[in-house]
Amino acid sequence: MAIGRDLTLRAGTTRRQFLTWSALVGALAFTPQLRPGTARAQSVVPPDYPFRLGVASGDPLPDSVVLWTRLATDPFAPQGGLTPGVVPVRWQIANDDRFADVAQEGVDLATEFDGWSLHIDVKGLDAGREYFYRFLVGPHSSPVGRTKTAPALGASLAQLDFAWASCQKWEDGFFGAHGDIASSNLDVVFFLGDYIYEYAIKDEGARAGEKRPESANRETMVLGDYRDRYAMYKADANLAAAHASAPWISTFDDHEVDNNWASQISQDTDDPREFLLRRADAFKAWWENTPVRGDLRPKGPEMKVYRRFGFGDLVDFSVLDTRQYRSDQAHGDGEHFQDGETADPSRTITGAEQEKWILDGFSSPSTWNFLAHQTVISDLAEGLDGNRTVGMDPWSGYEASRHRILDGARDRGATNVASIVGDIHRTIVSELRRDYQDQVSPVVGVEIATTSIASGKDGADVDSTGAAIAAGSPHVKYGNARRGYLRGRLTPSEWRSEVRVLGEVSRPGAAVRTATTVTVPEGRPEIQVR
């Protein structure tokens, strides 16, 4: 698709771009906060370099991938330093990183309505192929990103290299783990929640003195504050490099909105109407800053993020949302013993509609069925017998959901069920069982929780919580409380995972090493740690 050098509504403009333009002109005409005449001052080319928040790609399909950027000449200034108006942005996707062989190109419009973000859904690509992409504005060229499409569905696939990561509390440390992801030549990266943290940030700790927006002084509550927070994170060079290195598949957990929120209920149980307004702003900022398709764009406080990705005949990943549709945490949240309330079948962590969709996914013909999501399905009990307590926020507080999902997987004959999660700021490898106090309950799969990128500061191989979990949870086969991420290789015969950890995140440049390797054979949920 070739497009003329200047962006005008003439021959060569695609229908999709025409619709975008029409919608935009309509929006300009009826948006009261815009100065009259803005609609005529159509295009504004920023004089300064506008790609300071990097580039990203995501949600790979066999024929399509999303290309993302968000313009900012001065990321922590109002409007990212841009002048209200319309910025025409050219994008290119090529077969080579020097753009000698451009496969497709086009022009789209960045506007203040979407925080100057772009989500280009490039279609008609070849399956299972590496591509390179960039954006151009006036004389400015963005960094070059590398991406890959998924192999054709059902096609024989010998290997998939992927990573999963979560929990990157900026003020707790440096993102060296992302630098390691960036140099791992991966097919896809899963980000499973807590991309930002909403708390006010004190100018102390590992990143004391590092530049930050004025709004970092307060908890994020409104769209502008959430946008600033994403800009602050995306200014990190390691995070930007990880985004540019491979397509990401992203979902959110609690901190993209508010700690431990559930459905319409905030941590501090604010008026639900006020919380939904906040949730709408938080979702809008998440969508603007994440390489996902336009059809995930939130409608007010609602955003359908659960979706499925297949890679050949090897695996499909069901990406979940266990925040938006869940029942309130049992026993007022925190740690508690399990009882009639945690097992109440009227309670849910997925909502009924998503639960049915998850169960349908277990009928897929792929060799492996992965759930890529937020919080652990396994009980991480810290005591035995009389004083056994578990978290009320993860699935241990929603036992009936666990029963329905794991029973459903078994009933459908799914033999290679895996769960990849984050949230707990420690690596935990465990058996998936329907019930954990009944040790004859069969093992139906394997769960590997990734530690945090930075949340929790340096950590240690073994800490007191890890020791308590090891003592209280015989189904847990490995634990490590250092920072890092998980790097996996999936084949038709096994799922092999490297626990990548850093000695410290309190200083930049710390080495990343493999603490241990975990292998699960095809056909049997047996955990081998070495």
Ligand code: FE
């Ligand atoms: Fe977290």
Ligand code: CA
């Ligand atoms: Ca979390």
